[in-house]
Amino acid sequence: xxxxxxxxxxxxxxxxxxxxxxxxxxxxxxxxxxxxxxxxxxxxxxxxxxxxxxxxxxxxxxxxxxxxxxxxxxxxxxxxxxxxxxxxxxxxxxxxxxxxxxxxxxxxxxxxxxxxxxxxxxxxxxxxxxxxxxxxxxxxxxxxxxxxxxxxxxxxxxxxxxxxxxxxxxxxxxxxxxxxxxxxxxxxxxxxxxxxxxxxxxxxxxxxxxxxxxxxxxxxxxxx
Ligand code: HEC
Numbered sequence: 001x002x003x004x005x006x007x008x009x010x011x012x013x014x015x016x017x018x019x020x021x022x023x024x025x026x027x028x029x030x031x032x033x034x035x036x037x038x039x040x041x042x043x044x045x046x047x048x049x050x051x052x053x054x055x056x057x058x059x060x061x062x063x064x065x066x067x068x069x070x071x072x073x074x075x076x077x078x079x080x081x082x083x084x085x086x087x088x089x090x091x092x093x094x095x096x097x098x099x100x101x102x103x104x105x106x107x108x109x110x111x112x113x114x115x116x117x118x119x120x121x122x123x124x125x126x127x128x129x130x131x132x133x134x135x136x137x138x139x140x141x142x143x144x145x146x147x148x149x150x151x152x153x154x155x156x157x158x159x160x161x162x163x164x165x166x167x168x169x170x171x172x173x174x175x176x177x178x179x180x181x182x183x184x185x186x187x188x189x190x191x192x193x194x195x196x197x198x199x200x201x202x203x204x205x206x207x208x209x210x211x212x213x214x215x216x217x218x219x220x221x222x223x224x
């Protein structure tokens with residue numbers, strides 16, 4: 001019992017609990033801040049397989065679909081005529097897995113799914129066939145050119161493009177960004193600390209982006 005309790009509480013990313021009955025199109029999208037290698041995500045892992053291997057004209061796509069089956073989106077999977085297309089938690093009872101397993105799909109002339117792809121579909125259904133996705137944002141990557149500048153361009157430069165930017169703050173180049181990293185205002189503004197207004201003004205960026213910036217600042221904001 002002690003071991004079980006320990007294992008449970010030490011697990012930071014418990015696998016999703018399988019909901020009762022089938023999920024449906026109204027199931028809200030679950031977004032994980034980081035991709036858990038033990039979870040198969042619909043948007044990241046499953047949809048690309050369906051899109052690349054099961055949407056050719058002979059097969060099933062939203063425009064030319066047979067038997068009312070449409071694999072082009074999560075909602076579509078559950079609104080077609082086929083009731084057992086995907087049975088949450090039961091891959092063996094899901095028609096979509098059955099036709100792949102017995103080689104019926106993809107149609108002849110197209111390459112079979114790889115065992116990795118089949119396993120992904122199996123695991124996704126087994127884990128509850130959730131409408132889920134994860135962000136591949138990786139806080140351990142915080143190089144100026146590849147990561148930091150991209151975040152700032154996306155979130156800040158529209159209002160801080162050059163010396164005439166809001167409050168005279170220029171975030172359009174390494175040299176000008178470095179000034180705000182060194183004087184502490186970059187950190188204060190993204191965290192809304194020490195009386196500095198929240199930046200971007202629309203609200204705090206996702207934790208992953210904030211953490212990348214903080215790590216880069218901490219590292220002395222190198223031009224790497
Ligand atoms: C929609 C426009 C907008 C965006 C986007 C925006 N800012 Fe600002 N920024 C402002 C305005 C307006 C001010 C002046 C706020 C004030 O003084 O209350 C400001 C002020 C600042 C200041 C100076 C704070 C001070 O007290 O001197 C910094 C630093 C700053 N922004 C950084 C950023 C960073 C970093 C981002 C992106 C993560 C960002 N801003 C995104 C509009 C924006």
